[in-house]
Amino acid sequence: HHKRKISLIAVSKKQSIEKIHGLINYGHLDFGExxxxxxxxxxxxISNPSIIWHFIGPIQSNKTRLITEYFNWVHSVDRLKIYDRIKNEANSLGKKINFLIQINISKENTKSGININDIDAILDGIDPNDDFVCFRGIMAIPSNTTNINLLKTEFSLLNKAFISLKERFHTVDTLSMGMSNDYLLAMNHGSTMIRVGSKIFGERI
Structure with a gap:
């Protein structure tokens, strides 16, 4: 079993600046909002250039400029229009940004993301050689379930999609899946990046 580096994103939404500084002082650099x-x-x-900020929420198209200007990664690109806007803004700002396509693996209508079978609608529009916008892989939020077999099925499908994307795009290296309750299972299914909030910061009151 080869070892691969797994990045840990501290999901810092609703957390105080003090708590974030506490983690930064421990040497933690990746935060998700x-x-x-x-x-x-x-x-x-916080204004610290060493911090890597990940935008992981749903994207309204009128917010793409702020996301592009301030964040280093965006995990939640789920339609071509959003990619096009981020690409134009990154190029006009001269600012590099990494992005992931969010896949709605659970098929729950409340979740953002594109159906795994429709992903070509975005892929066909990606410029793999853009100077500023770099396609790094996929992100997903699995079904909200305690059914381990369902989670395994979803994580396996995502890993399969990730492997085929790596063959198609030389920049793809990231599979962002796994949160506080399922990160071990996600890591066993090829995740390279997990997003954890409550487990790191303690439960939010």
Whole structure:
């Protein structure tokens, strides 16, 4: 079993600046935010160029400029229009940004993401050689379930999609799946990046 590096994103939505500084002091650098304005306010306040900020929430098209300007990664691109806007803004700002396509693996209508079978609608529009926008892989939130077999099925499908994307795009290296309750299972199914909030910060009150 080959060892691969797994990145841990500390999901810092609703967490105080103090708590984030506490983790930074431990040497933690990757933070995830779900809401644009809250995230931008924290990024400006913390103002530390070593921190890697990940936008992981649903994207409204009128927020793409702020996301592009302030975040280093965006995990939740789920339609071509959003990619096109981020690409135009990154190029006009001269700012590099990494992105993941969010796949709605659970088919729950409440979740963002594109159906795994429709992903070509975005892939066909990606410029793999863009100077500023780099396609790194896929992100997903699995079904909200305790059914281990269902989770395994979903994680396996995502890993399979990830492997075929790596063959098609030389920049793809990231499978962002696994959260506080299922990260071990996700890691066993090829995840390279997990997103954990409550387990790191303690439960939010």
């Amino acid at each position: 779900n809401y644009v304005q809250e995230g931008v306010d924290k990024i400006k306040s």
